[in-house]
Amino acid sequence: MSRPIHAKLDFSALEHNLRAIRRRTDARVMAVIKAEAYGHGLVRAAEALRAADGFALLDLQDAVRLREAGFRQPILLLEGFFAADELPLLAEYELASVIHSSQQLAQLSAYPRRGGLAVWLKLNTGMNRLGFTPAQFTQVLETVRRHPAVGEITLMTHFAHADDAVGVEAQLACFDALVGGQRLPRSLANSAALLRYPQTHADWVRPGISLYGASPFAEVSAEQLGLRPVMTLASEVISVTELKAGDRVGYGGSFCAERAMRIGTVACGYADGYPRHAPTGTPVLVGGQRTRTLGRVSMDMLSVDLSELPEAGIGSRVVLWGEGMPVDEVARAAGTISYELLCALARRVPIK
Template identity: 35%
Template sequence: MGRPTAVFVDRDAIKSNFDIAKSFSPNSKFVSVIKANAYGHGLKEVAQTLSKCTDAFGVACIEEALLIREAGIKNPVLLMEGFFSVEEIEIASKENFWLMVENQFHVDHILSSKPSQPVKVWFGIDTGMHRLGFQGREVGINFQKLEASENVQPSLVVSSHFSTADDLNSNTTKNQINNFDSSIKSNHLINYKHEQSLSNSAGLIGWSGSRRDWQRPGYLLFGNSPFVQKHEVEKVLKPAMDFKSKIISLRDISAGESVGYGQNWTAKKQTRIATVTVGYADGYPRNAENGTPTLVHGKRCPLVGRVSMDMITIDVTDIHHATIGDEVLLWGKELPVNEIAKYSNSIGWELLSRITSRVPRHYLN
């Protein structure tokens, strides 16, 4: 009943991908990163799926963390951008939300606050991404303040984030690992009670030197390779999302006739056009190029014409039995989201997280 555009999420695939992530560092603990509505897969549902597998969850903000609590899930939750207002410190204290601390604002307010119980701190170091984290002499000074505070739990996690771990041909990640270790040593942060965390998805799989006490996989949990190059891990990961719609109209056009807004595609021969009910208001990328593949009856059918708000048009000339109501796979197990992203001058992370709220999610297994 109703519009057929929908997302189908395979819970077993997510669990399988977690097991693959765990196999790369079996003695580590894991923060499963499920920010941005679990990369479009549904925050509460994915948290429920992984709650018995993972040690903790990672999100961008306290609003996302509170949704996890609303779902009845008790795992610790790391607020990966820290807190934005002082009031969040007490909420974090009560709810077992862990705080990323990476600037003077964070330190000053934690030290001056009066939480009902000490907060768990992840201490961020800028090793070269230059987005978040303490630099230079700030590292040792602020770490010592937090370590000495009764407002902070005794064991801190020292962490950083990679800028180009997805590119295995770049030396940047190796340099960042060296910068991290040098900062730990020069600021005397080595202590048995303090833990370390460096790896995101690409770091965990591609850079063994980054596998420390805590791993932070996100994108790979949903079955997608985090690398710019082809990688063996693609053979074992299971894409958890199928994004589907259906054909709602069919027509034949002659050579020289154009399709869609702006007439940016013109037929070179007699062509059968199928209209599919999905558009950029659903999260399908408006900048997807002509030729972007879809799947109909298991065969590739290229996008023709500009993506509009609610519809796209595809060439089904080679699908002789195509009819209204036929299912169209936009990306998923048989059509990687990373491939669609390349046609859209984007990345898979963006496409998944941009799927809008009007697209229903259905959960399998």
Template identity: 45%
Template sequence: MPRSTIARIDLQALRHNYALAQKLAGSARAMAVVKADGYGHGIRPVALALAEMAPKYAVACLEEALAIRDAGLRQPVVLLQGMHEAGDVRDCSAHDFEPVLHCSTQLNWLAQSESRPEFWLKVNSGMNRLGFRPAELPEVMAAIDAMGARSRLLGFVTHFACADDPASARTAEQTECFVRGTAAWPDLMRSVGNSAAHFLPDQPLFDWSRPGIMLYGGSPSLGKIGPELGLQPVMTLEAPLLSTRIVKAGEAVGYGSAWVAERETLMGMVAIGYGDGYPRHAGTDTPAAVRGQRIRLIGRVSMDMLAVDLTNAPDARPGDAVELWGRTVGVDEVAACANTISYELMTGITARVPREYR
């Protein structure tokens, strides 16, 4: 029998979160961001679960877009990184993919291709990763007109650097830069809204928003956890309790003897570790739960196991399911203890952990 370490995926919670994203987007339409294998939840089941709600999907690259087509879905798919080689232009055209072009090389590939997919332009409004600077747009638009591709251009995209921080002025500055840079082409659509932007008061989201982490129940906002924003957890990560024992005062547990009992403690071992994608840097006091009671990790996380303090759950027995994150323990809480973000935790769960969908 396989061990019972598992990631349970609640597709109804996913749909709830998408509905909230669309509500917060107002008059904008929400394209569902399902890149990175649906943020670790499985791109095919995630996309299928949203098929009757989402008018458009967004992914990072061509292979992710093809996975959506392999699932039998026909909605347009936005490729946020655009094309990675010249031949991708033909594939985008054949499959109704909408690449986001961000550099002159991609423009040249488009010009040299006989097929012309609908596409977007990436505007660098201050993130300084990808995109054309606003001052470059007149020249870019002239090149698009010269190749006869203007009718295939859908609009402009930008990405916010600090939307997770409501106190930051950067989002307003980027919005102003984007609006000013694209003002000469009011007939084209605009998209700016990542998950965090949905929760900023008075933030315009224009024509299309792009909810990502919020679809999966993770918080995109500093100082907030998902449930505080009305989001429901989609993934519950569980592993079985392997054993329990009494650790005497003065005894240490695990590698490096990183935790030493100050008093006699009921300790349990759980069948999950960094080999499954659980964060190695989640140390003592990181929350977990068993039988509905919150407990804590103690000592170092090993490749295949971790230790927990069962003082708050004295009735726990080997075989009980331990929740590492889910409805009792939020993934954002665990991320904070591991000095990371929920995005990394969800996408980091390895193939060794099966996904179960309901």
């Protein structure tokens, strides 16, 4: 028999989440499926998201995979091209490219082809990660407009604080001041801005984490946002141990029993994608009942508290995150974010 750990993917939830997002906006939806669709699988996630108006990802070969699989929507490379010799492939497969740097602008300027290349021009309005500065904007836009290979131009930016108290107002004001007179399509909103700031929706929204049923906000759950989890990481209890007061659990003995306890060992560890740094007390479901992890997470196993679950034993189903156990809650307990947990699912974990 194989190890009982597996990830179940509910693609009806992905479709549900897309519909939930559409109800919030009249903008076109550019579904973000980078990092193998946040760990859910590029092509299978795209199949479930066929109703999206477009797809955004990072890798040129992934974009080609989608085209060859029959997807005809706009496909956007979020970091653009990395070398001039990629430009003919963009044209061949009708792929849109973000342009965010002077190096890319120079490579585009040397490209001899005429017509058809869709460009998303990225403005740095305060994230200070990618994009042209406000001082560069007017000249860069004019250069892109004049290039004979460029077709449609979309103007975009990315918010640094859409998910926290700082908000989007300063960046939005910067963007509006720069592009106010331009009659060009615009894209600003990631999941957080889409859900919280309708004034950012513009022509294209770019939902990512919300599509997969997780919340971009620390204080608002996915359920409160009308979202359903797509990935459920589940396993089983494979061993049960009785502890007495003073017994320690796992590497380093970081957990010490203060009383007699009953604990279970679960077939899941950091080599499966569960966070090694998750502390004692991280929530988990065993047999549908909430309990907690104990001690240090090992490569292939972790320990859970069965003291208040007398019916739990070897073979009991364990949900690490997903259905009934929000990935956001697990991530918060582990001092990380749901994005990291979903993207870190190991290849060795079977998908059902």
